[in-house]
Amino acid sequence: MWQRIQTLYMALGALSFFSTGIYHPDNKQALIAGLGVALLLANITYFKYRKRQFVVNRIAIIVAFVLEAIVIYPLLTSSEYLSSSHINYSPVAPLVSVVFCSLANRAIQRDEKKVNSSERFR
Numbered sequence: 001m002w003q004r005i006q007t008l009y010m011a012l013g014a015l016s017f018f019s020t021g022i023y024h025p026d027n028k029q030a031l032i033a034g035l036g037v038a039l040l041l042a043n044i045t046y047f048k049y050r051k052r053q054f055v056v057n058r059i060a061i062i063v064a065f066v067l068e069a070i071v072i073y074p075l076l077t078s079s080e081y082l083s084s085s086h087i088n089y090s091p092v093a094p095l096v097s098v099v100f101c102s103l104a105n106r107a108i109q110r111d112e113k114k115v116n117s118s119e120r121f122r
Contacts, residue, residue, distance in 0.1 A: 006053070006107035007044050013060065013100035014040035020067060020093040029070055036063045036097065050112050057101045057108070064101065068094040 014037045021033025043056040071091045 004047065004107065004111070006104040006111070007047070009100045009104035009107065010040045010044050010057070013097040013104065016093045016097035016100065017064070017067070020071065020090055020097075023090045029067065032063060032067045032070060036060055036067065036094075039063065040097075040101070050108050050115075054105055054108050054112075057105050061098050061101045064094040064098045068098075 017033045017036035017040065021030045021037070039056055039060045043053055043060070046053050046056065068091070071094065075091060
């Protein structure tokens with residue numbers, strides 16, 4: 001069942017985590033981003049267990065919010081970031097992964113609803 005839409009959403013969320021981890025050389029940020037990538041890539045293989053996928057996506061959302069806090073805090077406390085004129089999109093990447101994880105959860109819920117409705121007819 002690799003062709004489901006939630007697989008695409010989880011892969012895009014993992015890519016977003018990866019882009020956050022690759023652009024931040026800090027070990028703590030790269031480690032947490034790697035955890036998010038590992039969670040979502042492992043979650044893709046759980047296609048037979050939709051409830052487990054739903055829970056792991058929720059954990060990935062929590063990891064994304066922790067990573068967002070770790071990325072944003074040093075940016076807001078440094079004065080050079082506020083005075084610089086260049087635009088940095090890497091702090092937005094964890095929020096993009098939250099969006100993709102929540103879209104995957106919606107698709108998983110739709111699949112679960114379809115399976116439950118088809119089991120009533122049997």
